[in-house]
Amino acid sequence: MYSFYIANCNDCIGCDAIKNCKYAIFNKEYDKNKYEELKNHIVKELTGLGIHGLMMPVEIAPFAYNESIAQDNFPLSKEEATSQGFRWEDDIQMTKGKETMKPEEINDNIKDVKDSITGEILKCISCERNYKITEQELLFYRKMNLPIPRQCFYCRHQDRIQRRGPYKFWDRKCDNCGKDIKTNYSPDRKEIIYCEKCYQDEVI
Ligand SMILES: [Zn+2]
Numbered sequence: 001m002y003s004f005y006i007a008n009c010n011d012c013i014g015c016d017a018i019k020n021c022k023y024a025i026f027n028k029e030y031d032k033n034k035y036e037e038l039k040n041h042i043v044k045e046l047t048g049l050g051i052h053g054l055m056m057p058v059e060i061a062p063f064a065y066n067e068s069i070a071q072d073n074f075p076l077s078k079e080e081a082t083s084q085g086f087r088w089e090d091d092i093q094m095t096k097g098k099e100t101m102k103p104e105e106i107n108d109n110i111k112d113v114k115d116s117i118t119g120e121i122l123k124c125i126s127c128e129r130n131y132k133i134t135e136q137e138l139l140f141y142r143k144m145n146l147p148i149p150r151q152c153f154y155c156r157h158q159d160r161i162q163r164r165g166p167y168k169f170w171d172r173k174c175d176n177c178g179k180d181i182k183t184n185y186s187p188d189r190k191e192i193i194y195c196e197k198c199y200q201d202e203v204i
Pocket residue numbers: 124125126127128129151152153154155156
């Protein structure tokens with residue numbers, strides 16, 4: 001119950017990252033009788049409060065709503081989030097102004113980029129956040145023949161989420177054959193959408 005990342009365990013309550021445990025509460029093991037006694041007490045108390053079996057309360061979340069992937073997948077405005085009891089972080093940590101290389105100084109062609117780029121501090125063209133290129137990243141861009149990104153990780157992640165679309169489906173019709181389909185492209189989006197068959201016929 002209420003445990004996270006536990007392996008080969010059973011009869012645990014409120015445990016985190018433990019292995020091979022039995023009758024544990026808050027990562028501490030008890031004998032079976034003591035465990036049962038404490039468990040009954042905990043379940044009774046939570047049931048009395050009407051919260052037994054519910055998700056962890058938002059008040060104890062260590063992160064604000066807009067710092068978590070909840071904001072990627074179920075985006076809310078500050079007002080919506082706070083009215084639902086979530087915290088909101090106005091001052092998201094970021095480093096700015098420490099860049100050692102300007103975006104326009106980065107070579108467009110990855111073949112012209114020197115190894116020393118991994119020692120530079122870059123500046124995002126969208127949010128100005130400083131970011132770096134790791135050695136593994138540079139190897140990957142070279143291998144795939146891709147340019148050095150001009151945006152920081154956070155902005156690139158945002159772009160991906162936007163392109164992926166929301167975790168939500170709408171009923172629409174295929175723009176080619178008119179068949180009813182479900183899609184995560186909302187009806188007000190301007191892209192042409194096809195049913196699977198029309199799509200396959202088109203791309204093959
Ligand atoms: Zn950015």
